[in-house]
Amino acid sequence: MTMARDITFGTESAGAAAWRRLRSFGSTWGGIAVIALIWELAGRIAGQFWLPPFSTVIARLWELLTDGSLTPHLLASLGSLTLGFSIALAIGLVVGFLMGVFTWVNSALDVYVNAMMFTPGLIFAPILFAIFGLGFATRVSVVVIYAVFIIIINTAAAVRNVDRPLLEMAAGYGASRWTALIRIVLPDAFPLILAGIRMGVGRAVKGMVNGEMFIALIGIGGQAARFGKQFDFTSVWALSVFIMIIAVAINQGVSHLERRMTSWVE
Amino acid sequence: MSSMIEVRDLSHVYNAQGQGGTPALSDVNLTIRKNEFVTFLGPSGCGKTTLMRIIGGLVTPTSGSVQVNGKPVRGPNLDCAIVFQNFALMPWASVLQNVAFGLEMRGEPKAQRIEKARAAIDLVGLGGFEEKYPKQLSGGMQQRVGLARALVVHTPIMLMDEPFGALDQQTRRYMQEELLRIWQKDQRTVIFVTHDMEEAILLGDKVVLMSNRPGRIEEVIDVKFARPRDPEAVERSPEFAELKEYLWHRLRQMHEMSAA
Numbered sequence: 470m471t472m473a474r475d476i477t478f479g480t481e482s483a484g485a486a487a488w489r490r491l492r493s494f495g496s497t498w499g500g501i502a503v504i505a506l507i508w509e510l511a512g513r514i515a516g517q518f519w520l521p522p523f524s525t526v527i528a529r530l531w532e533l534l535t536d537g538s539l540t541p542h543l544l545a546s547l548g549s550l551t552l553g554f555s556i557a558l559a560i561g562l563v564v565g566f567l568m569g570v571f572t573w574v575n576s577a578l579d580v581y582v583n584a585m586m587f588t589p590g591l592i593f594a595p596i597l598f599a600i601f602g603l604g605f606a607t608r609v610s611v612v613v614i615y616a617v618f619i620i621i622i623n624t625a626a627a628v629r630n631v632d633r634p635l636l637e638m639a640a641g642y643g644a645s646r647w648t649a650l651i652r653i654v655l656p657d658a659f660p661l662i663l664a665g666i667r668m669g670v671g672r673a674v675k676g677m678v679n680g681e682m683f684i685a686l687i688g689i690g691g692q693a694a695r696f697g698k699q700f701d702f703t704s705v706w707a708l709s710v711f712i713m714i715i716a717v718a719i720n721q722g723v724s725h726l727e728r729r730m731t732s733w734v735e
Numbered sequence: 736m737s738s739m740i741e742v743r744d745l746s747h748v749y750n751a752q753g754q755g756g757t758p759a760l761s762d763v764n765l766t767i768r769k770n771e772f773v774t775f776l777g778p779s780g781c782g783k784t785t786l787m788r789i790i791g792g793l794v795t796p797t798s799g800s801v802q803v804n805g806k807p808v809r810g811p812n813l814d815c816a817i818v819f820q821n822f823a824l825m826p827w828a829s830v831l832q833n834v835a836f837g838l839e840m841r842g843e844p845k846a847q848r849i850e851k852a853r854a855a856i857d858l859v860g861l862g863g864f865e866e867k868y869p870k871q872l873s874g875g876m877q878q879r880v881g882l883a884r885a886l887v888v889h890t891p892i893m894l895m896d897e898p899f900g901a902l903d904q905q906t907r908r909y910m911q912e913e914l915l916r917i918w919q920k921d922q923r924t925v926i927f928v929t930h931d932m933e934e935a936i937l938l939g940d941k942v943v944l945m946s947n948r949p950g951r952i953e954e955v956i957d958v959k960f961a962r963p964r965d966p967e968a969v970e971r972s973p974e975f976a977e978l979k980e981y982l983w984h985r986l987r988q989m990h991e992m993s994a995a
Contacts, residue, residue: 638823640811641793642837642888656827733827733868 521703530707539692546677546688549605553612554673560613561620561669562662568621569628569658570650582621590614591679598684608680608687615676616669623665627658660731667723674716739891739924740767740790745799746949747785758949759785763799765943765952769891770922774929774939778986782950783928783943784896790926791815791894804891812892813841816885820897822877824869830856830880831865837888855887856880858917875906882914886921895927899934911937912966919963932982936975937966944982946989953985 505523512522521529533539568575568582590611601607631654639649681690689708696704745763750756760782767773775783788794790801792812801808803815816837824833831852838848856865859879869877878898885893899907911934918925929935935942942956958978960969969975 634819634821634823635825637793638817638819639836639840641791641815641817642884643811643813643840648840653825656825659827733870 518700519702521706525703526706526710529703530711533704533707539689542688542692546681546690549608549612549680549688550673550677553609553676554616554670556609557613557616557620557669557673558666561617561665562624565621565624566628568625575625575629582618586618586622590676591683594684603685607684608677611680611684612673612676615679616673619672620665620669623668624658624662627661627665628654631657660727660734663727663731667720667727670719670723671716674712674719678712737769738766739769739771739804740765741802742786742790743800745789745796745801747782747789747794747796760796761949761951763950763952765955767924767926770924771940772918772925772927772938773941773943774927774935775943775945776929776932776935776982777945777950778947778989779930781945781947783945785950787894787896787926787928791817814890815892815894816888816890818878818881818885818893818895818898820900822869822881824877824880826869829866829868830861830872833869833880834883834887837884841888851887852883855883858886859883860913874902875910878902878910886917890923892924892926895925897928897930900929914938915964915966932979932986933970935982936978937964937969942982944985947993953989
């Protein structure tokens with residue numbers, strides 16, 4: 470739900486800019502309203518047990534949120550998400566940086582990182598069971614596996630594609646290799662690294678829910694799986710909508726941060 | 736006047752380790768005196784930028800030697816400040832931070848480098864733009880930042896790699912006048928790489944004419960217009976036209992030789 474920026478030519482008056490923002494805002498929420506309406510009608514007309522009307526789903530979500538039954542699951546989910554993503558971030562930045570700076574590290578790891586990027590993380594679940602058992606550590610590991618590779622790939626690419634003329638400028642003005650790394654490579658790579666982190670967060674949420682649904686019935690994903698087994702599709706839909714809202718909120722938050730921190734990008 | 740830069744029997748081959756590298760420079764000998772303004776002129780691929788970069792210590796030559804201020808050049812040469820064709824400004828840093836970069840690398844205390852950077856920014860006519868970012872400036876203004884960054888470190892030598900090549904014609908002309916004005920006030924040795932004949936004559940005390948593949952020095956031409964130079968008077972003079980015609984004749988000769 471990132472607001473797509475219209476392409477504009479020439480200068481734009483303040484009024485026109487406000488109108489454009491309003492229109493973009495309007496079409497975002499208008500789109501949501503249309504989908505909600507179609508869902509509502511389809512749910513009422515079809516009368517299928519697996520497709521309750523939108524209003525029923527929202528009412529159920531409200532109930533889940535207010536009666537406190539979701540809170541412990543939410544906390545459990547956030548726990549594995551936060552820890553898993555932090556580990557993925559640390560590993561991703563360090564490994565990505567090394568791959569970007571040293572060609573030999575890149576040659577050694579590139580194939581595996583790319584292979585892992587497209588391998589579904591859940592395939593390693595049995596191995597993770599064997600190592601960590603059915604607990605918290607396994608769910609955290611799944612989050613790490615989902616999030617870490619996109620961060621590595623983006624960080625490595627960002628560092629490798631650093632602006633060569635700027636490096637030459639720094640050397641010409643007397644910067645050591647280390648200084649150039651801190652003063653040129655890091656800030657130059659920053660926007661692309663941040664983009665990788667944003668995608669990493671999204672994948673971490675996926676990993677969290679997958680781990681909870683298929684490894685240990687815990688957290689929001691676990692609740693969704695449990696409701697599914699009870700054929701309580703209203704609750705399954707309610708949780709799906711809830712997870713989507715969380716994902717969008719996180720994405721918007723990181724995007725906002727990204728825009729603020731990289732306003733200098735040409 | 737004593738010699739500032741001594742280039743002796745210099746040759747350079749790119750990718751010398753591999754089979755049949757690309758020869759860039761062959762048997763170059765050149766002496767540049769202190770506070771001399773020297774322009775390197777030649778067709779693209781003649782190695783003029785490579786020669787400049789070797790003097791700046793950014794490229795290590797395959798053979799031969801370069802001495803600056805009596806010392807052999809090994810690695811980036813801090814007696815030189817470089818102005819780049821593509822400006823090479825840090826887009827995330829303000830004008831002030833960009834100009835102060837060289838001072839910072841030389842370990843100047845913060846208060847001092849801000850003061851010096853502000854003075855240099857005023858000198859190139861960018862007063863009031865200290866807190867702007869490169870993307871907010873026009874090409875000409877960006878190169879003024881590049882020029883201020885090179886001036887502020889007060890090196891005995893300034894290396895300029897086709898610094899106005901990316902600018903439109905009027906801006907380029909205006910920058911040439913600015914450079915003459917600044918150099919007159921604050922003299923130092925300048926190597927100015929260009930492929931523009933008029934620019935080479937207008938600015939230089941000497942035009943080093945180079946030919947390509949492999950790059951060698953064809954001729955060093957003295958330009959005897961009095962300093963401080965009035966660009967319009969210089970360009971109107973018959974000597975300017977004569978010199979330009981001569982350079983054009985030589986460049987065409989080279990072109991025909993390499994095409995044959």
